[in-house]
Amino acid sequence: MADLLNLLTDVEGVAVGHSTDLTLGSGVTAIVFDEPAIASCTVLGGAPGGRDTALLDPAMTVDAVDGLVLSGGSAFGLDAAGGVQAGLREMGRGLKVGDALVPIAPQAILFDLINGGNKDWGLHSPYRDMGYAAFKAANKGPFALGSVGAGTGATTATVKGGLGSASAVSSRGYRIAAIVAVNALGSATIGDGPHFWAAPFEQNGEFGGLGMPQVVDSRLRLKGTNITATTIGVVVTDAQLTKAEAHRLSICAHDGFARALLPTHLPLDGDTVFAASTGRHTRDDMPGFMELCHLATIIMARAIARGVYEATALPVEGGQVAWRDRFAKSAI
Numbered sequence: 054m055a056d057l058l059n060l061l062t063d064v065e066g067v068a069v070g071h072s073t074d075l076t077l078g079s080g081v082t083a084i085v086f087d088e089p090a091i092a093s094c095t096v097l098g099g100a101p102g103g104r105d106t107a108l109l110d111p112a113m114t115v116d117a118v119d120g121l122v123l124s125g126g127s128a129f130g131l132d133a134a135g136g137v138q139a140g141l142r143e144m145g146r147g148l149k150v151g152d153a154l155v156p157i158a159p160q161a162i163l164f165d166l167i168n169g170g171n172k173d174w175g176l177h178s179p180y181r182d183m184g185y186a187a188f189k190a191a192n193k194g195p196f197a198l199g200s201v202g203a204g205t206g207a208t209t210a211t212v213k214g215g216l217g218s219a220s221a222v223s224s225r226g227y228r229i230a231a232i233v234a235v236n237a238l239g240s241a242t243i244g245d246g247p248h249f250w251a252a253p254f255e256q257n258g259e260f261g262g263l264g265m266p267q268v269v270d271s272r273l274r275l276k277g278t279n280i281t282a283t284t285i286g287v288v289v290t291d292a293q294l295t296k297a298e299a300h301r302l303s304i305c306a307h308d309g310f311a312r313a314l315l316p317t318h319l320p321l322d323g324d325t326v327f328a329a330s331t332g333r334h335t336r337d338d339m340p341g342f343m344e345l346c347h348l349a350t351i352i353m354a355r356a357i358a359r360g361v362y363e364a365t366a367l368p369v370e371g372g373q374v375a376w377r378d379r380f381a382k383s384a385i
Contacts, residue, residue, distance in 0.1 A: 059259065061232040062193050063220040064289045066090075066331045069232065070191030071202030071216075072183040078170015078367050079125035081133045081180060082202030082216060083158075083187035084232065084287055085141075089117035089148075090329040093300035094159065097307050098324035100281050102127060104134045105159035106325065109300075115157060116296040119146045121327050122160035122184060123203035123234050123285050129178040134160040136184025161285040161325040163236040165206030169369035199363030200375075203234035203285065209314075209361060210240040210274040213375040214284075217360025219259070219352040223292075225341045227334055231306065231352040233286030235360040237276075239316040242361070244270030247380035251313040251358035254351045260362035261380075271315065283323035284310060286356065288349045294330035298342060303328035305346035309353025326353070 057063050066087040073080040094109045104122075108115050119141050124130035138156040141147060147154035166172055187202065196218075198204075204216025214237065220230035235241060242249055248266045249255070255262065276282065288306040306326045310317045318324050328349070336342065366375045 057220055058195055059220050060196060060218045061230040061289060062196065063230050064228045064291050064331060065333055067289055068191035068193045069196045070187045071197060072187040072190065073201045073205050075205065075368055076171055078168045078206040078369055079165050080202045080205035081183040081187040082123045083137050083184065083191055084121040085188060085191045086119060086331060089119055090331050091116055091294055091296055091299055092118040092327060092329040093296050093303055094325060094327040095300065095303040095307055096325045097318045098283055098322035099320035101323035101325055102131065102162040103160060103325055104131050109159055111297045111300045115148065118157045118159060118329065120158040121287050122158055124160060124162050124180060125165040125203055125206045126178060126180050127162055127164045127166050130162040130180045131160060132178055132180040133184030134158050136181040137188045139185050140188035159327065163203065163207060163234055163283040163285055164281040165236060168206045168208055169367060169371040170206055198359060200365045200367065204360055206367065207234055207236035208276060208373045209235060209237045210276040211242050212361060212379060213364045213366055213373040215360040215364030217356040217363065219355035219359060221348045221352050223341065223344050223348060227290055227292035227336065227345060229288065229290040229345055229348050229352060231286060231288045231356040233284060233353060233356045233360055235284050235357050236282050237284050237314045237317060238282035238319050238322050239314050240274045241314055241357055249358040250315055251354040254354050259355065260358040281321045284314065285325045286353060287327045288353060289329045289331065290345055291331050291333040292336040292345060293332040293334060299328045299330055302346060302349050306349040306353045308350040309357065312350065313354035313357035
């Protein structure tokens with residue numbers, strides 16, 4: 054469809070905002086829904102960090118969220134959700150409990166504490182304020198990719214990671230889109246070359262249009278066996294889903310990790326995917342839902358490759374080289 058931006062904001066009723074600090078080498082991305090969205094999540098990494106992720110288990114009572122938060126900063130970054138909650142509370146948003154309103158904004162974090170940025174922030178981390186800034190910056194149009202928001206300080210085994218997004222429309226007209234901060238212990242690229250594992254799913258040259266190499270080098274590449282990592286993402290559709298269906302959608306989006314990163318879901322990754330439904334379009338057929346699960350896999354793989362492709366190196370000593378620095382000229 055001509056009006057698609059190939060971004061998460063292609064789903065109506067969804068806004069995205071970033072807070073980026075290149076000196077810190079970290080950032081926050083806020084996903085804000087116009088109305089509470091049915092949501093769930095799946096954690097498949099061995100070293101996760103999150104806030105209110107247990108709340109999204111299909112067996113738990115609360116089934117809708119006001120927003121979702123992706124952040125750098127490891128455990129310190131969990132303060133970011135408080136900033137997003139503050140913004141939501143200002144708007145009068147939240148779950149009504151008696152006379153109180155409690156904004157629901159679950160969060161996942163990635164580890165970017167030793168990427169060369171200045172993390173000497175004093176007594177309190179900056180992430181609550183960054184979360185609020187990301188919330189205030191949220192808009193429903195185009196947003197930046199690469200070394201921004203939660204992807205600011207992201208790295209991978211071979212080249213710098215970053216924040217990516219992609220979207221698609223199902224045969225029934227449902228929109229579905231993904232956003233992801235790629236900070237993998239493994240690699241999004243094949244061997245030591247420029248090709249992406251997600252190449253079979255690429256559309257319109259969105260990450261270089263290089264296709265697959267003649268020889269696929271699948272040897273193990275890791276950024277370091279004692280360095281925690283984590284790729285965190287969100288997939289959103291406008292099709293009506295139950296909480297259990299959102300949970301299944303998040304599992305299928307993890308399949309996109311497996312198609313775009315090698316290896317993934319490792320003991321020191323904290324890989325987490327949220328899935329949400331704005332419910333703008335009624336859906337009651339199983340074939341339509343299974344197609345959404347299929348598309349969740351593909352758009353997440355594409356979003357991962359885009360995040361790495363769009364990334365730029367941090368302006369810090371010892372920062373990891375970006376794909377564009379190593380391959381852009383030779384790929385043209």
